[in-house]
Amino acid sequence: MRHIISLLMENESGALSRVAGLFSARGYNIESLTVAPTEDPTLSRMTIVTSGSEEVIEQIIKQLNKLVDVVKVLDLNDGKFIERELMLVKVKATGAFREEMKRMCDIFRGRIIDVADGSFTIELTGSGHKLDAFIESLDKAAILETVRTGASGIGRGDRILKV
Amino acid sequence: MADTKKITGADIIIRCLEEEKVKFVFGYPGGAVLHIYDAIYNQDYFKHILVRHEQAAVHAADAFSRATGEVGVALVTSGPGATNAITGIATAYMDSIPLVVISGQVPVPAIGLDAFQEVDMVGITRPCVKHNFLVKDVKDIAVTMKKAFHIARTGRPGPVVVDIPKDITANLAEFNYPSTIELRSYNPITKGHSGQIKKAVKLLLEAKRPMVYTGGGVVLGDASEALVKLVKALGVPVTNTLMGLGGYPSTDKQFVGMLGMHGTYEANMAMQDCDVLLAVGARFDDRVIGNPEHFFSKSRTIIHIDIDPSSISKRVKVDVPIVGDVKSVLAEMNDLIAIEKPQPSAALKAWWAQIDAWRSKLCLNYANNNGLIKPQYVIEKLWEVTKGEAYVTSDVGQHQMWAAQYYKFDKPRRWINSGGLGTMGVGLPYAMGCQLADPTAQVACVTGEGSIQMNIQELSTCKQYHLPIKVILLNNRYLGMVRQWQEFFYENRYSESYMDSLPDFVKLAESYGHVGMQITKPEDVEGALKEAFDLKSRFVFLDFITDQKENVFPMIANGKGLSEMILAEDL
Numbered sequence: 001m002r003h004i005i006s007l008l009m010e011n012e013s014g015a016l017s018r019v020a021g022l023f024s025a026r027g028y029n030i031e032s033l034t035v036a037p038t039e040d041p042t043l044s045r046m047t048i049v050t051s052g053s054e055e056v057i058e059q060i061i062k063q064l065n066k067l068v069d070v071v072k073v074l075d076l077n078d079g080k081f082i083e084r085e086l087m088l089v090k091v092k093a094t095g096a097f098r099e100e101m102k103r104m105c106d107i108f109r110g111r112i113i114d115v116a117d118g119s120f121t122i123e124l125t126g127s128g129h130k131l132d133a134f135i136e137s138l139d140k141a142a143i144l145e146t147v148r149t150g151a152s153g154i155g156r157g158d159r160i161l162k163v
Numbered sequence: 164m165a166d167t168k169k170i171t172g173a174d175i176i177i178r179c180l181e182e183e184k185v186k187f188v189f190g191y192p193g194g195a196v197l198h199i200y201d202a203i204y205n206q207d208y209f210k211h212i213l214v215r216h217e218q219a220a221v222h223a224a225d226a227f228s229r230a231t232g233e234v235g236v237a238l239v240t241s242g243p244g245a246t247n248a249i250t251g252i253a254t255a256y257m258d259s260i261p262l263v264v265i266s267g268q269v270p271v272p273a274i275g276l277d278a279f280q281e282v283d284m285v286g287i288t289r290p291c292v293k294h295n296f297l298v299k300d301v302k303d304i305a306v307t308m309k310k311a312f313h314i315a316r317t318g319r320p321g322p323v324v325v326d327i328p329k330d331i332t333a334n335l336a337e338f339n340y341p342s343t344i345e346l347r348s349y350n351p352i353t354k355g356h357s358g359q360i361k362k363a364v365k366l367l368l369e370a371k372r373p374m375v376y377t378g379g380g381v382v383l384g385d386a387s388e389a390l391v392k393l394v395k396a397l398g399v400p401v402t403n404t405l406m407g408l409g410g411y412p413s414t415d416k417q418f419v420g421m422l423g424m425h426g427t428y429e430a431n432m433a434m435q436d437c438d439v440l441l442a443v444g445a446r447f448d449d450r451v452i453g454n455p456e457h458f459f460s461k462s463r464t465i466i467h468i469d470i471d472p473s474s475i476s477k478r479v480k481v482d483v484p485i486v487g488d489v490k491s492v493l494a495e496m497n498d499l500i501a502i503e504k505p506q507p508s509a510a511l512k513a514w515w516a517q518i519d520a521w522r523s524k525l526c527l528n529y530a531n532n533n534g535l536i537k538p539q540y541v542i543e544k545l546w547e548v549t550k551g552e553a554y555v556t557s558d559v560g561q562h563q564m565w566a567a568q569y570y571k572f573d574k575p576r577r578w579i580n581s582g583g584l585g586t587m588g589v590g591l592p593y594a595m596g597c598q599l600a601d602p603t604a605q606v607a608c609v610t611g612e613g614s615i616q617m618n619i620q621e622l623s624t625c626k627q628y629h630l631p632i633k634v635i636l637l638n639n640r641y642l643g644m645v646r647q648w649q650e651f652f653y654e655n656r657y658s659e660s661y662m663d664s665l666p667d668f669v670k671l672a673e674s675y676g677h678v679g680m681q682i683t684k685p686e687d688v689e690g691a692l693k694e695a696f697d698l699k700s701r702f703v704f705l706d707f708i709t710d711q712k713e714n715v716f717p718m719i720a721n722g723k724g725l726s727e728m729i730l731a732e733d734l
Contacts, residue, residue, distance in 0.1 A: 010348055014285060014297075025290050055476070062473035068294040068314060071348040163347060 002031070002051045004076040004083060004153040005060065006161050010069045011037050011044040018067050019046065028052065028060050032085075032150025043071065043163065047152045049128075071163055080156040086123070087131045088113075089138075090145040093120040097142050108134045119144060127151075172301040172332040173202035176265065179308035181208040182340045185236050187227060187599055188212070189220040193240025194280060195267025198332040212599065212628060215620040217244050219592035221251020222618070225260050226589075226596025229579045230554060232385060234261045234315050235596070241267040242280030245326075246287065250586060252322050253291040257583025258406060259383060261320035263311045270330035271299055284326040293321030301334035309341050318351025319471040320383060351470065355487030355495060363466040363483050364499045366439050370464075371510035372517075373399040374437035376422065378451075379406030379582065380444015380469060380489050382575045387411070389493035390443065396500045398507050400518055402430040404445050406582040409572035414551070419518060420527075423451040424719045425564040428526035429518055431717070431725040435461055436517070442467045444489045447479040448583075455479060457724020468492045526717050526730055527568055535710040536685050538562060538637040541692075542569035545607060545635060548692040553577070553605040556593035558614030559585045561643035564715045566609040588617030594632040595624060605633070605696060612638045612662050622675045625702050633695050634704045636668060639711045647714045651729075672704035681706045 009015050016035055023030050031049040038045045050060060057075065064073045076083075091101050093115075105112055105122050108130070114121035124134055128151055135146065155161065170178075176199055180188065189212045192200045203211050214220040217239045224235030235255075239248045245266040255262050269278040285297045294314050296307050304327065311323040367373055375397075381390050387410050394401045394417055401411050402422040411418055420427030422434055434440070434452070440463050445451070452458045455478055466483040467475050475484045485492055531537050542565050545553070555570050556579040557563040563580055572578045579597060581589045594608035608615075615636055625632060637643075645660040669679030678701050682691045688707065695703040716731040 014289075017286070018289060021289050055480075059473065059477060066471070066473050068346070068349050 001054075001057075001077075002049065003057050004081065004151060005048045005050060005064070005073065006076055006153055007046050007048070007064060007073045008038070008043050008071045008161060008163060009046060009067075010071065011042050012069060015044065015069045016046075018069055019048070019064070022063055022067065023050075026059075026063065028056065034150045034152055040163070045161075047150070049151050072161060074155070074161045076153045076155060079159050081153050081159070082156060083127050083151050083153045084125055085128050085131055085151045086125050086149045087134070088147050089122045089124065089134070089143065090119055091122060091138065092118065092142045092144060094118050097139075100139075101142065104134070104137060110134070167337055169335040170338055171198065171202065172304050172327070172334050172336070173198040175301070175304045175336065175338050176308065176327070176332065177202045177206050177208065178338050179305055179340060180236065183234070183308075183312050185209045185234075187224075188236045188238050189214055189223045189227075189596075190238030191217050191220055191240065191244060193244045193267060195241035195269060195329045196238060196332075198329065199238065199265070199267070212595070213624065214592070215623050216618065217247035218251050218588070219595070219618050219621050219624070221248045221262070221264060222254065222589045222592035223596040223599075224262055224264075225251060225255045226556065226579050226593035227600050228260050228262060230576050230597045230600040232576070234263055234312055237262065237264045239264070239266050240280070241269055241284070242282050244280075245282055245284045249288065249291065252288055252324065254581050254584045254586040254589060255322040256291045256293070258379060258581065259320050260322065261315040262322035263308070263315055264322060264324045266324060266326045268297065268326045268328040271328045272330070274328065284324060288324045291322075292324050295324035295326065297326045298331055299328070301331050301336040304331065304336070305338060305340050306344070309344050310346065313344050313346075314349065318349075319474075352472075352486050353470070353488040353491060355468065355485045355492035357495070359483055359485045360492060360495050361499065363441070363485060364496050364503075366464055366466060366483065367397055367399070367441060368500070368503055368505055370439035372436060372438040372514045373397065373441070373511070374433050374439070375399055375401040375441045375443065376404070376434060376445055377401065377407045377410050377443040378404040378445025381407055381410035384444060384470070384489040385575070386444070386490035386493055387575045389490055389497060392497050393493055393500065396497065397505060398511060400433055400515070402426070402434065404451055404582070405567055405580070407445060408567060408578045409575040412573040413571035414573055419522070421567055422725075424453070425568065425715050425717065428524050428717055428728060428730065429521035431719070431728060432521045433518055435724070435726045438463050440465045443493070444469060446474045446477065449478075452479065452725060453719045453727075454722050454724050457727065460724070524730070529731060531685070533710065534685070536682065536688060536707050538565050538639070538707075538709045538713055539569050540685060541635065541637060541688055541707050541709070542566055542609065544689045544692055545609070546570045548689065548696055549605050549607065553607045554579060554594075554597040554601065555607050555609060556580065556590050556597060557609045558590035558611060558617075559587045560611050560614060561639075561647065561713075561715050562609050562611045562614075562637040564644075565637070587614040590614055591618050591621045591625075591632075591634070594634075595621060595628075595630055598630045598632055599628070606631075607633045607635050609635045609637065611643060612636060612640065612665055613642045619671075622672065622677065626675045626677065629700070630702060631698070631700050632702050636704065636706045637709050638665075638668070638706050639709045639713065640665065641711055644715070650714070651720070668704055668706040672702075677702040677704055679704045679706070681708065683708045
C-alpha cells in the first residue's frame, strides 16, 4: 500500500543522504521525496512517498526513527491528511492548441504562468491523481516538458508534526 | 571544564580522550593525523598501541570494548588509513560494539578536490556506523567528541566515526568539555513498558513448554546476573546465540547449548516446539532460526525484549514486544516473579523429560579414534587446561563453531568473535584487545590457517607490547567451512578451498621472537597446551595439524528449518 511519511530532521549537511541511503541499503521503495527547511531553520521537513506491506512500512518507520539526525516521524496514513503536489507543464500553444490548452488549464484550475509565441507554461497543484489526470487529458503531442515536485503532506486538524 | 587558554585542535582531542577516561588508543600514524600524533607524543593520559594495519587497530579497539564494556577508540589517517578501517567498523556495527573511530581528513579547503589521500569517510562509512561526524571548526571538536562517546555507548551501542581535517587539528580554541549532552533527535528508551512486562511474566508462568533464548544484548547490557535469576526462578530451559554465549553459564544444567545453524539438537528442537518463547537481546537472524516459514509451521507465543525497536518484528512477528534495556526489564520481571514464587508444574516436568530425551542424542559426540588430532578435542582440552576461565577469541569458520560448541563459557565477555559480519582475520587483533584489557588473564586465539593469515602482521605488534597470547591454530590445510559446504552441496568440488603453500608457522612465530610449537599427535595435545599456558609471559603459537575431513555438526542447511538438522550420526 502507498504511504506518505513525514519527518522532521536536523538541517545538517548529509542528513538527506542518511535517509536516501537507508532506503537504498534496505531495498525500500521511494516514489518521491521532498525536503526543505521549516520555519525553524535548524530543522528540515521531509515528505517521503513509499509503498510496501504493513510489515515493511512498520520497519521503515522504525529505521527512520533510529537515524540519529531524525527528530520525529509521522505516518500520515495513520489518520486524516492532505496531500498536494506542484507540477509545471510546458505545452505547445500554436494554432488550435492555443485555445485548447487555455480551456484545459481552466478546467483543471491551473494557471498559465508563462506565455511565449509557441508555448504556454501551466502551473497546477493538487493530489498526484489530479496531476496524472491532467497529463492524461492532454494530447501527448502537445506536451513539451513536465516537472513535478513530488508530494508534500500535512495532517488534518489537530494532527501536528512539530518539535 | 572551562579553560580560557587556547590550545590546538590536536590537544583538544587528547583532552577529550582524557575526559572520557580512555586507557588505550589503537592506531597508525599518517599525514593527516600528524598534529594529533605530535600531541600524543607529549601526553601520558592514555597508551597508544601501534598496530601494523589499520584494520587491526579497529578490531583491537572493538575487542577491548567487548572484554570491558568500555568504548573502544581507534585512530587512523585519511584515505587508505580510513578505508583500511572500514572492515573493522562494519564488524563492530553488526555486533553493536561501542567504538569511537577518529579519522584524519585532508584540510578543509582541499576537501572535494581529490587531494592526496582524500576519501569521503563520512560517505563511505554511512551504512556501517551508528552515526558519523565531519568536524569543520576547531571549536566544534569537544562537543562532537562528547556526542560521539554518548551515541556510541547508549541505546543499542555501535561505532561512531569522527572525521577531522588536518587544519582543524592545528587551529586554536579554548577547551571546554560539556559534562552532559542532550540531543533532541536521540533519546533511546531504557525502561520497558510495565503493562507489557506484566503480560510477559503471566505468559511465562502459565506456559507449558517455556523457552528462553538470549543473544548478544544480554552480554552487552551486562544483564547476565538478572538472566540467571529469571531462568532459575522459572526453572526453564535456556539457549544462547553465538553472540550470547557466556550470558548464561554453559555448565549449568538448565543450559541446552547454543542454537542455530550449528546449534545443539536439544536447543533447536526446544526452540521449534516451545509454546512460549522469551527472546532477550537477540534478533531471530537467518543463522539462528533458519527458514522463517519452517519456524512458523509451529505456533508459539513470542515475547521479545530489545533496546532497539527495529529489531522487534523484523524477521519474526512478535506477540509481546518490550522495548527497553534488557537489564532493567529483566529486573522488573524478576520482581514480579518473586511475588508469585512459581513451583515446577507437571507440564514443565514433562517438557524437561522431552528435552532430556533430545539431549540423550549426544549430538556433540564425535569419533576420536583415527590417530589424527580432532579439532573438537583440542577445544575440549583447551577448556580443561584453562579451567574454563580464558578469554577465547576466534576467527571465522569451522574452528569458530567448534570453539563455540566445545568451550563452555560460564562468564559473559569471555567469548570474543565476529558473529554478524563474520570477519576472517579478527582473531589475533581481538586477542590483543583482550590481553591489554586484562594483562594477567589467559587469552587464547582459536583460529584456522586461512583466517590467521588475514592479519598475521600483528605478530609484530604482539612482540612490541609483550602480549602473552596463545594462538591455537587448528590447521587442516583447508578453508574448512568452505570445504564442508563444497562437500555437502557441490559434490566434493573443492574449488579454491585448499590452502597451499603455507608458511612454517613455528619458524614464522620464532622470527618475531615468539615461541612456536607444532603438534601432530592427539596424545601431545594436552601437554602442549599446558606447556604453552605455563609460559605466562610469552606469546606461543601452537600449530595443531588436525584431521582434514572433519565437519561441524549438527548442521542446518541453508533454507532449512530448525528441526531439520543433519547430525554426525546420520552420515
